[in-house]
Amino acid sequence: MPSIGISTLDRRRPPTPRRPPTGCAGDPAKRSIALLVVVLVLLGAIAARTGYLQVVASDDYVAAGLRQRITPIALPADRGSIFDRNGDELAMSVPSTTVWADPLQVVHPQEAANVLAPVLEADPVAIEAALRTKGRFVYVKRQLTPEMGTRVAALFRDITMDDKGKPRHDHPLKGVFLRDEPTRVRPAGDLARALLGGVDPDGRGYAGLEDQYDKPLLGTPGELLIERDLKGNTIAAGEQRLNPALRGADLVLTVDRSLQYEVERVLGDAVASSQAKGAMAVVMNPRTGEVLAMANMTAGRDGAPPVPAGSNAALVSTFEPGSVNKIVTMAAAIEEGVHKPTDVLVVPDRLPVSVHTFSDHDPHGPMSWTLADILSQSSNVGTIMVAQELGATRVDEYLRKFGLSSFTGLDFPKESRGSMLDLSEWNGTSIGSIPIGQGVAVNAMQMLGAFNIIANKGVAIPPRLVRATVDGQGVEKLTRPGGSRKVISEATAQEVTRMLVRAVADGTGDKARIDRYTVAGKTGTARKPSVTSRGYVEGAYMASFAGFVPAENPQLSAIVVIDEPVGGIYGGQIAAPVFAQISQYALRLLRIPPPPGPAGAPR
């Protein structure tokens, strides 16, 4: 029934507005609270993150920020120069251009290689291979010559900049860069090459004086920290910290560049004319121990002219000194009172000692010779007779006193101390061989040191190669000479000097004579010991001459050693003239005047 239906409808409650789904969102208050909670949570998260950034990790982020803005610029320390005694450069460091690449940034390796190769005078394939290597840094070519550096800089300008001087974004050399790098140069070429040694591309000395004095020469690298913007411009009033590089100390050698040149030139001529394997010479001031020149020449390959050797044989290599060693025996005999220079000995030309018979160079009958005659004639037999009277112990003692088998004190890298048998190891023939310079190995510097003792009135003065160091501020520090020691008396030294003067005036060393000067010296000719077997190399000799001048007042001493000359093999023939040539030049260069009056006997 409709009425029922109507009444039913009427009884219904009026419809209430539809409510949204129950929950917090439905209630504005709850919604606000929820929103507040969300906001608070977000704010809390932000606060926590801020606290973490500002408090916990602040240092890391500050550092990261600085790393982004601050560009560290390495300031390489200039390696100190090496000067001769007059301040002329023998070795110096100059800036040069180095080409390097970041292979990750290189976009066109082949194109870049083709562009660079002609300018760098290098193989494009090798350059391309370098540009394709993995990693962030590779050298393309280091330490270019000034001319090449200029050409490369121009090439970079042309390729990386447009006509208006603005950088191009895409170019073949993308990822390839230039940087300045110091390079070591020797303005006088290979002069004193073995003495100076070498420096590797990283500026570290690896041989010679460059190696020995690497630490003071090196200096201390510095750093400049600059804050830069995105474009690479320095931010004004930004961070700037300068830790300046300290230049390495300079070395001032005792060597004279002009003399060194002349010694090398004369030695080169001697090597060429005697077809020798090489030659070495040392020139010194016996009074101060200063080395004025130290030259090592070696024969050129395939008939090329001789060139300065890579190894400083005068200190590094040893040889049997031969007859130049006889001065030690004579000095010992006189010092010990065994003989006076005027004592006469009857000297045969052959003398058996144990199982070996020693002989003089030229056959002769028994000769009545004084000690001076024995030395001037370079008689092996006479010297052995004197040594036998002296006895093995004293011969050994004086050889060591004269500096044989001891380091010279120069501390040169790879310096040889020579070799001498211990007295207990002597055999029956040692008293015959060792006094005449066989079975003993010395370097040229040691042998010249023995002559310097005679020249210096019996006093041994340690040699010096470095006169001073000059620090980065220009303060010169003279190297302290080593202590001197008395080896023989002045009287003995003078007696031996007279004997040496005779050896040059009318003995085997007559080709060492110098007009108007009195030369004291001794020749030496020794066989070369075999390095592969016992005994000596057939036909291989070391010809030498050592001496000093003026004998009256020695200011210059020198030793010349010719390695394996062909034809004339005697020291008197080929080493003595070289000594004369070198000494004559040195006397004039160093302004050592001839003694007044006629040259001849020393006073």
Next chain:
Amino acid sequence: MSPQAASAPIGRRPGRVDGGEARPRREHQRDQHGVQRPRLRVVDDSNLRLAARRKRVRFLGVVAAVVVVASLFGLAAFQAVLVQGQVRVDTLANQMAEEQAHYQQLRREVAELESPQRVVDEAVGRLGMVKPDRVEYLTPPEGATSIGDRHPSVSDDTSHGERPWASVKPFLGAGS
């Protein structure tokens, strides 16, 4: 005192003409002694002080604004000058580095030109000089001072060079 006069509106000057009203005649009152006096009232000056303070504050505000604006401009100008200066410093630093490198190259060139081999090559090859066969010595006349006594020898510090060390060194490594 009449109550009317006493209750005069504050801040309103007596006798002031409002609108088109005629200026009222100045009223006088007599004191207890019968002396006639002008009508007086106590003026509250707090409004005046407030106005003055407002004026001062306004003035100071303007001054502060000007100072702030001027400072900002000054700061901007200073920053510009600073940046310009920095650019100049960078340019000079680059120039100095270039000049230093140039100096080092010149040092090298001089050293190479002075090398004995080059001097000999020039002397022999270009100038046609020859080495003498022998050295000629000049003997001083008798009575002359012995040269041996005063002649520099190899042991002398400066040796044969024309330039003593101290005069050479100051020019080396400059700026490095």
